[in-house]
Amino acid sequence: MSADRLRVLPALCLALAALLVAIASPAAATALIPGAPAAAPAEATPPPAPIGTDSDAASDAAIAARLERIYAELDELSGVRVRASGGVVTLAGEVAERADLVRAEQIAGRVEGVVAVRNDVEASVDVGERVSPFLQKLTGLLRSAVESGPLIVLSLLIVVACVALGWWAASFGRFWRRLTPNPFVGDLLAQAVRAMSVIVGVVLALNLLGATALMGTVLGGAGLIGIAVGFALRDTLENYISSIMLSLRQPFRANDHVVIDGQEGKVVRLTSRATVLMTLDGNHLRIPNLIVFKAVILNYTRNPERRLEFELGVDAEDDPEAAIAVGVAALTGLDFILSDPAPTGVIVTVGDSNIVLRFMAWIDQTGTDFLKARSAGIRAAKIAVETAGFTLPEPIYRLRFDQLPDLEGAAAAPPRKPRRASPRTAPEPALSVRPDAHIERTIAAERRATQEEDLLSPARPVE
Template identity: 25%
Template sequence: MENFNVELGLLWKKLETWGEYAVLMLPNLLLAILLLIITFKLAGLIRGWLEKFMNRFSHSAALNNLILTLLYIGMLLVGFFIVLNVLNLDRVVVSMLAGVGIVGLALGFAFQDIAANFVSGVIIALRRPFRVGDLIETNDYRGVIQRITLRTIDIRQLTGEEVHLPNKTVFENPLTNFSVYGTRRVDLEVGVSYAEDLEHVQQVVTEALEDVKNRIKEKEIEVMYDAFGDSSINFKARYWITYKKEIDYVSAKSDGIIRIKKAFDANDILIPFPIRTLDFGIKGGEKLTEQLEHLTASMKNGKPLGGNGQAGYE
């Protein structure tokens, strides 16, 4: 019974000590609550002001949201640490900072790919090598950009499929942007007969391509011969077009082919077929008709054929 009274007395003294400390800390507690409310209000106001300011200079919504969120969290952390300091919890602050460092290091090793995609997304948002709506080709994928996030680039391929490419993959590999300049060159490969007047062919092709779809009039049409083919002399017809979508390029190329074909037909210019020579193994100047006569006679007489496909003779 005596031990119980002693323990009860110690507990009561402890509660009295806590009560006295709570009374002493009450002004600090009220001040801490007030500082916490001010921190949230001030962080919200600063975020709203910065959002209006950043929208004037940056058109990347993802990057703007990232920066604003980081600043907002940073301001809240500063206010939270000040509140802990007011409550005389300095040791808690030091412990929390150490814990945040250890947790951050562990997460960095565990989520390396996610971090790499995130950093690549930030760099892409800053450099802006492409925009939503651009036609790009990268990592064997070709399509129109639908969305740009801080983790992936989402493109819709020309055949309709949607592909989500990690930012790290896009950032580290070559990329072709077909839409960046708004123009594109069409190259047509054509062959004409060796008997044609090549200068006349150049003139005919140039005139035929003058009014091709979407052609940029300020840039000249180029018709240049580049090879002696097996059955034709080959040339390339090149012209520039305005380019917004892939259909612009496909239509202009198709229109150019149609116009060249019509011009060739109107001027009796020949696009030769490939020539193939068949070797029947005829030797010694013997004609094919003579070979066929020997073969027919041999089959009628029932004589076997020689090893070279000719009738056997005694």
């Protein structure tokens, strides 16, 4: 099971619990059907007033007679027998439900002159007696439903009419897309219209039925469901909102050369879930829009002019300023190097055996490939520096001998002079620096062949 499904399970459990709470509400059973028999209200704990008797209140016989008359009027307590002695009332018999035991005792305690109540009433376990009250309630509910049938049908028609109106209004896709910045937001607004039509229809139907209590229960359950879904799908919702923000901001265009969160490539499309890149190796790379929205985006295509730089080393005894002048002149002579801003060079470090020089130049990426131009620039500067007689230093290694071998009689080797590069008359022709359009052609072909959504719109300004 995937992680997304595991995150959804708690939300579904909480949603089911909310629905069960709504159904189990005392008002839910009768709110949908006007006139349905309501649940019996709970007896108040503090007695509002003492219950009088027809004769002397202190008489046990009067107390027993009064309670028997009261129980006889209540069908669910008609089987309760009463005996009073010295102000102590003893209740016996059987009732259908356990809640009637408490009710009978509460009524007896409210009679004036009763000192204590001994409740010996038992709940019946007979199937017929247990089912009979349920069938009576069900019969009354069905009878009320039949009597309220026209009102229920009218409420259902209102719901259907509101839903149909909302679906009809949302079907005008062109209107919503013109009303919003891009098609993605337009489709989202159309879905919102559909959802609102359902909510309005249900609210109107419940108001017509007078089910205000049920409406509060449903709204409370909906709030609980919304909180549960929000927690369970937090990452998904954040990614979806990031897609909306990116579609509005438009930080790049298709075929732009970008670096997003350290991933380099050219933009293929922006979907409602991810930004699709094609790497310079020709591979597809999908980055979740939540990462794209929070990441630092480097766009090489936005400004076609780009600076290239590289380093060369010359011998420590050479003149670095003269070497810089030679290298800069070689870069200036290249056709693809821009004259404004002009190429330049600086001294980076001075070591024991070499001096490191850094050369910088600008190119126009619309007609020049960056990597090819940098490679050609390095080649031209190297050849020019060597041709001018400057030495590119070789690595120097220092060796330590703890014991010297016997060198008596061996002829001493003459000292070796530093190697000087042979001057060249002219550099060899450089390779072409025209950009390779293979990736662009691949992206264009894929965009034409694939019907997948694209939130990048040329009509929207780039941020």
